[in-house]
Amino acid sequence: MSSTEASDAPIYAGLVEEQGDVPAEVRRVAEETLLEVESALDFSAVRAPAAAR
Template sequence: MDRLDGQSDVSFADKTDAPIYAGLVEEQGDVPAEVRRVAEETLREVDRALDFSSVRSPAALR
């Protein structure tokens, strides 16, 4: 699976590569991938909430 930034999702494991990890993912879900998704979503929300592009610096007012 590809992420929004174009990098591969390294948390996905083939059962033959990491059977213990794959078993945990089946039982608990892919926690690292979910944390990454929530963190990326939070960063996007913060970028929108703290958009200072319309604020001019005092030097620009002179």
């Protein structure tokens, strides 16, 4: 985090320092989960008719 960002939101910067960047961690886990689901499930048959319209 830059010094400008830290001075703009000192409470948030303090929380990130204490607890970690929770929104970034949630985003990372969500992206990993999406990739895992996409590789485990094949929805191409469901999408094909919609794409043909």
